[in-house]
Amino acid sequence: MKDLPRSFNRLFILITLMALVFWAWAIYQTDWSLTNVIRLIIFGFLAVVSESLPVSLPKGGYVTVSYAVFICGVILFPVGVSLSVAAIGGLFVCGKEVRGEPFYKRVFNASQFVVSLGAACLVLRITRISFSIAPVTIIIYLAAAFSYMLTNMTVVAIALGSLQGKSPWLIWIENIRWSIPNFMSLAPLGLLMALVYRNDGELGLFLLFIPLFISRHAFQLYIEMRENYLNTVEALVQALEAKDTYTSGHSSRVGKLAVTMGEAMAMSEEKIVFLKYAAVLHDVGKIGVSETILNKEEKLLDSEWEAIRSHPVIGQTIIKGIKFLFDIGLVVRHHHERYDGKGYPDGIPGEEIPLESRIIAIADTYDAITSDRSYRQGSTHDEAIQELQRVAGSQLDPELVELFCKVVTNELVQKVSTDQAQKT
Ligand SMILES: [Fe+2]
Structure with a gap:
């Protein structure tokens, strides 16, 4: 991290400390019954799988469904379980996309997940609602999911801004374009996951994840197909310019x-x-x-x-x-x-x-x-x-x-x- 800009290092320390404080407080607040430990294992596993299967976007960056897993956790579980799920998802991510990446990136990701989810927890705590699908409750869940997205976007924009020497504000504005559709699709999915898990337990969750991973695979194929088209275009142009x-x-x-x-x-x-x-x-x-x-x-x-x-x-x-x-x-x-x-x-x-x-x-x-x-x-x-x-x-x-x-x-x-x- 010595080679990184000083502004990024300062942000890294701030976000990591905030995450540690939130996380420690959340763990202390939670009653660690066997049920909560089992929930942590199941959702921690889902978070790692979701984070490890990202879909690369054509203009850089990637999307995952872990946002939905985190939102589901924050709606259903005590704060210690939901923040631990987010931390596990960020720390234990695996796969070719993260192979060879420095460890501080995992720590930073896990920390910003915890801080962003902390913002969502705060909305739910202030409103003191209990789980239901009444219209007002749904609006509060979406507000919590929105506060997660806003915090996440802001931290990422400041981090990228300091790493790339660009204006965080411009990065933030640019990211809104893909963050809004991401929010629109994944926030309701998080709510749906919570409903299915509440009513049908692990089996329901498993059945929900099958079509989700099939959709992910189809989306990945679509992205690859676009890349192939682009390669075809480039090959045609190269053939022309050779003449x-x-x-x-x-x-x-x-x-x-x-x-x-x-x-x-x-x-x-x-x-x-x-x-x-x-x-x-x-x-x-x-x-x-x-x-x-x-x-x-x-x-x-x-x-x-x-x-x-x-x-x-x-x-x-x-x-x-x-x-x-x-x-x-x-x-x-x-x-x-x-x-x-x-x-x-x-x-x-x-x-x-x-x-x-x-x-x-x-x-x-x-x-x-x-x-x-x-x-x-x-x-x-x-x-x-x-x-x-x-x-x-x-x-x-x-x-x-x-x-x-x-x-x-x-x-x-x-x-x-x-x-x-x-x-x-
Ligand atoms: Fe021409």
């Missing part, structure tokens, strides 16, 4: 520029992913065009232009075959349409051209102007902006060009000032 030596890196640069535009337009995460795939794949149809034509430096013959102009339609045909990318085909087909309707392959004008195609057309043009070719050096950013503004309204969507120029210029200014700050 056309002068456009190496073009697709990924257009992808990045398109994502910047999507973010500036406050598109949903799903739409941005769609736009990114379409942008990265926009020229995939060039696979169907002869290398001699693609790499020709002299003036092209009419028939050769014709071959090059066929690449959007070829691209759409290739993409149509991949179910996941089916909708992207149309965007790829229209990325050479012009705003004035004089483009190809269909000559459709203005907003008849899909929005994503219009964005990609701008990013494509900008990257083509600023990139080096064997026969000429790439233009500067300012020259490219001038050129984009010149063709706005005829070739490109004028409103989108205006936004693009603003966003890309800002990004460049930021990059330059960051580079300068790093040098000094």
